[in-house]
Amino acid sequence: MAQALRGYLRSDGRKGIRNVVAVAYLVECAHHVARAIVTRSDDTDVHLIGFPGCYPNAYALKVMQAIGTHPNVGGVLLVSLGCESFNREQLRATIEASGRPVETLVIQESGGTASTIGKGLEAVGRLRAIAAQTPETPMDVSELVIGTICGGSDGTSGITANPAVGRAFDRLGAAGAACLFEETGELVGCEKIMADRAITPELGLELERSIQKAEAYYTVMGYGSFAPGNAEGGLTTQEEKSMGAYSKSGSAPIVGILKPGDQPPAGGLYLLDVVPDGEPRFGFPNISDNAEIVELIACGAHLTLFTTGRGSVVGSAISPVIKVCANPETYRKLADDMDIDAGRIMEGRGTLDEVGDEIHDLVLAVAGGERTVSEVLGHQEFILTYKAFDPIGPACLPLGRAN
Amino acid sequence: MSLILLHPDDNVLVLGAPVHAGQALIIDGQTVTTEADVGVGHKLARRALAVGDKVRKYGAPIGSITAPVAAGGHIHLHNMKSDYIASHTRQATGSEGR
Numbered sequence: 460m461a462q463a464l465r466g467y468l469r470s471d472g473r474k475g476i477r478n479v480v481a482v483a484y485l486v487e488c489a490h491h492v493a494r495a496i497v498t499r500s501d502d503t504d505v506h507l508i509g510f511p512g513c514y515p516n517a518y519a520l521k522v523m524q525a526i527g528t529h530p531n532v533g534g535v536l537l538v539s540l541g542c543e544s545f546n547r548e549q550l551r552a553t554i555e556a557s558g559r560p561v562e563t564l565v566i567q568e569s570g571g572t573a574s575t576i577g578k579g580l581e582a583v584g585r586l587r588a589i590a591a592q593t594p595e596t597p598m599d600v601s602e603l604v605i606g607t608i609c610g611g612s613d614g615t616s617g618i619t620a621n622p623a624v625g626r627a628f629d630r631l632g633a634a635g636a637a638c639l640f641e642e643t644g645e646l647v648g649c650e651k652i653m654a655d656r657a658i659t660p661e662l663g664l665e666l667e668r669s670i671q672k673a674e675a676y677y678t679v680m681g682y683g684s685f686a687p688g689n690a691e692g693g694l695t696t697q698e699e700k701s702m703g704a705y706s707k708s709g710s711a712p713i714v715g716i717l718k719p720g721d722q723p724p725a726g727g728l729y730l731l732d733v734v735p736d737g738e739p740r741f742g743f744p745n746i747s748d749n750a751e752i753v754e755l756i757a758c759g760a761h762l763t764l765f766t767t768g769r770g771s772v773v774g775s776a777i778s779p780v781i782k783v784c785a786n787p788e789t790y791r792k793l794a795d796d797m798d799i800d801a802g803r804i805m806e807g808r809g810t811l812d813e814v815g816d817e818i819h820d821l822v823l824a825v826a827g828g829e830r831t832v833s834e835v836l837g838h839q840e841f842i843l844t845y846k847a848f849d850p851i852g853p854a855c856l857p858l859g860r861a862n
Numbered sequence: 863m864s865l866i867l868l869h870p871d872d873n874v875l876v877l878g879a880p881v882h883a884g885q886a887l888i889i890d891g892q893t894v895t896t897e898a899d900v901g902v903g904h905k906l907a908r909r910a911l912a913v914g915d916k917v918r919k920y921g922a923p924i925g926s927i928t929a930p931v932a933a934g935g936h937i938h939l940h941n942m943k944s945d946y947i948a949s950h951t952r953q954a955t956g957s958e959g960r
Contacts, residue, residue, distance in 0.1 A: 614876060614903020617920070618866060647946050648924070674946060683947035690951060693877070693904035695917075695937065696944035699924035706920075768903065788902060805878045805902065 464826050466598030467533060470558020474598045475530035476761045476826045477504065479777055480586045482536045482579065483523065484509035485550075486543035492564075492572055493538040496579035503834070505583055506776040508841045515544040518735075518846040521720040523550055525757040528557040531777050533590030535559060536582050538575070541567030560589040601635025601726055603826055606755030606763040606778075607707045608641060610748035613692020613768030613786055617703020619814070620766035620785035620801040625709035626815025627764070628728065631822060632711045637723035639755055640708040641731035643673035644684035644744060648698025649705040653730075656713045661854035665716055666730060673734040673744070680743055688769045692786070707766065715856045718848050719754035722861035731758060732851075741845035749773055749840040752780065762825055764818065772796040774833025776841040779825050782833060783818060798832050865889065865906070869921030874905040874937055876919070881906075887934055894934030905937045917942055 466474030482505065484493035490509060497507040508526060510519045527535045527550060535554050539547050547563060554561040562582045569575040607624050609616055628638045646653060650670035657663035677683050683697035694700045714727035723729050733754055734744045745751045752763050752775045762778050765771065768785040770793045784790040787802030794800075799818055803809040825831055865887065866876040875889065877900060885896045889908060900906065905919065911931045916923040929941040939949060 614905070616903075618868065618876060618903075648922070652922070677947055682950055683944070685947075685949050687950070687952040690939055690949060693901060693938070695905070695939055695942050696925035696949055697947045698922075698944060699917075699919060702920045702922050702924060786902065 464598040464600070464823065465595050465828060466602065467530070467593045468596040469530060469593070471528070473530035474596065474602055475532070476828070477531040477779065478533040478590050478593055479531050480505045480534045480536070480583055480590055481508050481527065481532050481777065482506070482538060482583065483527070485537060485539045485545040485547055486513050487511035488540040488543065489538045489566055492566055492575050492579065495576045496536070496538070496583060499576070499580055500583050502587070505587070506839050508776050510545060510843045512845060513543045515546070516845050518719065518848055519843055520546055520550065522753065522757040522843055524553040525720040526753070526777060527554040527561070528559065529756060529759065529777055531761060532559060533593050534586030535561045536579060536586060537561065537563040538579065539563065539565045541565045560586050562586065598826070599635070600631065600823065603631070603636040603761050604639065604723060604759040605631055605636055605822060606639045606641070606752070606758070606760035607766070608748060608751050608755065608763060609645070609704050609707060609766040610771040610773070611767045611769030612689055612694065612700055612703060614694055615692070615786040615802060615805055616766055616768040617706055618785070619804040620768070620783040621703050622706040623801050623804070623811050623814035623818055624707045624764050624766055624783060626811055627818035627822065628707070628709035629711055630815070630819045632709070632726065632728050635726040637726050637759070638728050639717065639723065639731050639758055639760060640728070641733050641751055641755060642684060642704065642745070643669050643730070643732055643734050644677050645704040646670050646701050647674045647677070647683065648701040653705065653713065658712050658714050659854070659857045662713065662715065662857055665852070665854050666713065669716060669730065669732045669734070672736070676734050676739055676744060679739045692768050714858055716851060717758050718851050720757045721851060722759050724856060724861040725858045727858070731755060735846045736849040737847055740847060746844060747842065749775060749842045750844065753841060753843055762822065764822070766801070770796070772833070772838070773840050774831065774836070774838025776839040779831045780833050780838070781818070781821055781825060781831050796832060796836070867908070868919060871921045872918045873908045873911060873915070874917055874919050875908050877902055877904050877906065889934055892933060896934055898936055900936050907931045907933055907935045907937055909933050
């Protein structure tokens with residue numbers, strides 16, 4: 460299909476589908492100031508991101524570096540209180556090295572709340588002006604990175620929206636896009652059939668290990684990745700939810716495993732392993748859906764396909780979210796929050812192939828600049844908390860590493 | 863499309879539309895009467911299942927039966943459990959894992 464996509468060409472050669480200025484608080488103590496700067500900027504493409512903790516965390520730094528240099532980001536304002544542990548100098552250096560404009564405001568050295576907000580608004584103005592000069596360039600489907608996640612799953616998710624996304628993933632992956640599925644805790648029970656899809660036996664073993672890690676981790680937590688709404692929607696067990704979630708991955712071979720902040724080295728289908736390594740330390744792997752969306756974006760996702768049965772309304776900072784509603788009753792209640800009505804499959808008003816094609820076409824339209832429902836409604840959720848990961852081993856990326 | 867068979871090996875059917883208690887349904891040529899109101903996306907037994915039987919959906923095992931269920935019976939938390947990690951409801955307190 461000769462679909463003309465437009466991309467913002469960054470100095471590091473990456474291409475974005477949005478031109479966002481990110482305002483990042485580096486500790487909760489700077490959250491209010493950063494939020495006020497974003498709110499008063501009143502610009503669809505000025506987004507609030509941040510990390511609330513005062514203690515250092517290598518994962519959080521890696522994710523913030525990945526997002527500060529994300530292809531959809533055209534400039535970054537860092538807002539620091541001043542005494543927190545976050546390594547603002549390293550974050551700034553990484554963003555600068557990517558060629559993106561970056562400014563830092565330290566509240567303790569900038570005259571406090573009101574003064575820093577004023578200086579922040581001026582900084583955002585400068586960053587916007589530089590970002591606006593970013594050249595636009597033709598972009599191919601093969602240059603896209605696309606994530607998928609499910610939230611508020613019910614008994615319809617695994618029948619309509621999830622396999623429809625799987626069909627769209629098959630088409631997009633065949634065209635060379637990198638497609639990322641995730642949440643290993645929601646793949647418990649699928650480890651054997653998933654391992655059979657790996658392009659090497661060693662990768663298959665790593666896939667199985669990632670699911671075993673998730674099962675062990677969630678067992679310590681005392682809960683699977685299973686919310687009360689899942690049961691109210693007809694799902695009974697973790698592995699039943701998993702089988703439905705798994706169908707988002709489509710039918711292509713799995714070419715690699717990534718961890719948050721790793722970039723896919725080539726097109727094809729990847730599993731994003733979101734469950735921390737080592738002894739459980741910081742609580743639940745992902746405390747809510749947006750924590751997973753942030754991790755997909757940290758892996759370069761230009762946009763995310765979000766399937767929901769019970770009815771999630773979220774979007775995200777940095778990268779657009781396309782919401783695919785699995786349940787026809789939910790769609791009737793929340794139509795204004797949904798981009799795609801996949802529940803019509805339940806009622807015989809459409810087929811998986813038709814909805815899969817609709818998702819595929821909407822991905823290209825959104826990559827071409829069309830705004831998603833959650834973007835128009837102003838959703839800019841972002842959440843990043845403490846985690847710990849070991850680096851991925853060589854067996855996880857048979858195609859090699861990015862960069 | 864009110865009863866969905868996702869895989870020929872499955873022993874459950876998924877409801878494509880709600881059913882009401884006392885409603886007659888035809889499952890594999892047999893007429894059964896539903897015992898309760900059950901919503902979209904929930905599962906009904908395709909045939910009678912005994913304690914310990916594996917529940918199969920998408921052609922894959924998704925848990926085990928914990929109480930006998932007749933053909934057409936609602937299969938959910940009251941008669942089925944995970945073979946991996948226990949499911950929880952809104953009454954959970956958050957202290958189960960400690």
